[in-house]
Amino acid sequence: MIPFLDLKTQYLSIKDEIDSAVLKVLESTQFVLGNEVTALEQEFANYCSAKQGIAVNTGTSALHLALLAAGIGAGDEVITIPFTFVATVAAICYTGATPVFVDIDPVCYTIDVNQIEKAITERTKAILPVHLYGQPADMKPIMEIARRHGLTVIEDAAQAHGAEYKGQRIGSIGDIGCFSFYPGKNLGAYGEGGMIVTNNPEYAHTMQMLRDWGQERKYHHVIKGYNYRMDGIQGAILRVKLRYLEKWTEARRANAAQYDALLKDLNLTIPTVMPYSRHVYHVYAVRSPQRDELQKKLNDQGIQTGIHYPIPVHLQPAYADLGYKIGDFPHSELAAREIFSLPMYAELTSAQINTVADSLQGILQGVTV
Incomplete structure (x- = not known):
């Protein structure tokens, strides 16, 4: 796992x-x-x-x-x-x-x-x-x-x-x-x-x-x-x-760089780092129209993932009183349907990242678009 x-x-x-x-x-x-x-x-x-x-x-x-x-x-x-x-x-x-x-920028999500x-x-x-x-x-x-x-x-x-x-x-x-x-x-x-x-x-x-x-x-x-x-x-x-935060941050950034190198040629959208940004990778968020299938198959192979976030706030029942509806913020809504997060923490090993990437590659080769 x-x-x-x-x-x-x-x-x-x-x-x-x-x-x-x-x-x-x-x-x-x-x-x-x-x-x-x-x-x-x-x-x-x-x-x-x-x-x-x-x-x-x-x-x-x-x-x-x-x-x-x-x-x-x-x-x-x-x-x-x-x-x-x-x-x-x-x-x-x-x-x-x-x-x-x-709405969010569809490239960087801010x-x-x-x-x-x-x-x-x-x-x-x-x-x-x-x-x-x-x-x-x-x-x-x-x-x-x-x-x-x-x-x-x-x-x-x-x-x-x-x-x-x-x-x-x-x-x-x-x-x-x-x-x-x-x-x-x-x-x-x-x-x-x-x-x-x-x-x-x-x-x-x-x-x-x-x-x-x-x-x-x-x-x-x-x-x-x-x-x-x-x-x-x-x-x-x-x-x-x-006292350890900078060390851990650099480990996260190195892990993200390894993910980037291994995933860049797959049919998957990896994070875009904006030119003004030092990204600290709280999560490593990727996206695919086949998200749910990818998540399930990764989980079946012992790889946990997350979704941040599956429902934008304007479509949450608790905030229906704000008066928004489906289609008001299309980039947020599409991101909510496609984005999921891969394992990311300072202690993640290079071997674990390789395993995640290999699993994604194998799954994507078998996914029907």
């Missing part, structure tokens, strides 16, 4: 450091926030070339607080894409604002920058680009559009730890950047976690209060807030893992 993701192998490679860090928190009894979380905030902000980091309990909470700090609320509109994990859209709805969708401006109305307050699969959205035109129209840019970087746009780290380009530390991410906690980075001290102060019941100091509640605090144990674990 070649697993889609192998968290245990990664843990075993750093077990002594992780175990020591967790025991240190247990002995300190700083179980919520505390010194480890504070240190992680600065270390991760530095990694992203941002001034401040605000640690929270999930990537979804990061998005929610970023939107609130930017003043997004009822009656406002936020532009994003429907081809993303549902949390991107849910966070907009949590504020009372309305998500307004723009927001089609040529469609953004026509989606702007007098109610638009923000653009929320998603750096999908580990590849940045095209941030320069996004920022130019935002500045022309006085809009806030909030980066959904949940899948893009360490990705770069024209040499600049993702998360520090827009007004606010939001990351997830869900266990399967490139930098994953051993539980839930998230981080917000920003260069704006007012945003940072507001989000620090919002994540901790709106307190400026204990029992002094300045604004209505939430319980979105990070656990001390997760902060300690993430500090250990952050």
